[in-house]
Amino acid sequence: MSEHGSLAHHFEDLEQQRQSADLGMWLFLITEIMFFGGVFAAYAVCRWMNPAGFSAGTQHLDVTLGTINTAVLIGSSLTMVWAVQAGHEGDAKGISRNLMLTILLGGVFLVIKGFEYRHKFHDGLVPGPLFHFEGEHVAGIELFMCFYFIMTGLHAFHMIIGIGLLMWLIVLARRGRFTKEYSNPVEGVGLYWHFVDIVWIFLFPMLYLLEH
């Protein structure tokens, strides 16, 4: 068998092992597509039933903060790509450095999101007993805000898990677990991180921009 310590005994070679890891990650991402897809389908139906209310709800979101966060998240995808690239080059320091940048940008995203949430609490736009908004389309706006919190909340939850995974990768990188031949975990978490970015790419126009 291979002399390489990173090759599990049930794989023929490192390339087959890498492909299996990528494919496994993608099968997981398919379940994630369906998971978020269900919420998007529900959003489409409810928006179609309450066009005026959803349009009014959209106007309560901050386009500037949403745009900044989109840029921040795309930036974090770029540093994630660099971390995966550093993995292929066998550059453990480069992996750590780029993963830390990714965590930093992910953190900035979550902090901005937190300020947006706080603002919604302050304005009484949080659905449920805390909802104190008065004016036209109250029911539609509350329904819109339900979707806003569920969709961005699920997204933020995915990012928090992602940041945890990135920290785990930094520990592995510092322990010298990644080599030029083997950095599959970096690649797999990279796929997850980019997927979460794609979810936001759709959330941003649907929640912040449409008919605002």
Place this chain on the structure above:
Amino acid sequence: MHDHQAARTISIRVFLALMVLTAVTVGVSFVNLGAFNLPVALLIACTKASLVLVYFMHLKGNFKLLWVAAASGFLFLLVLISLTLSDYFTRDW
């Protein structure tokens, strides 16, 4: 070393393209296109998602089975959304 440099250049170009598309979708949202508001927003979002899938998630240059897996995910998403909407949209018919 050339390959590594080329990969880095591509990643920066894709990043810039994503930023430009973000600016475009925000800019366009301030113009009322009527019935085209949603299709334009979706088209730009799909373009951005494709760039991330092909370049950042390395579908380009990877083994073909990965393409099939990824495509099947989006195919089922299409089934989910189109069947749901075709039900609700036709209930009054």
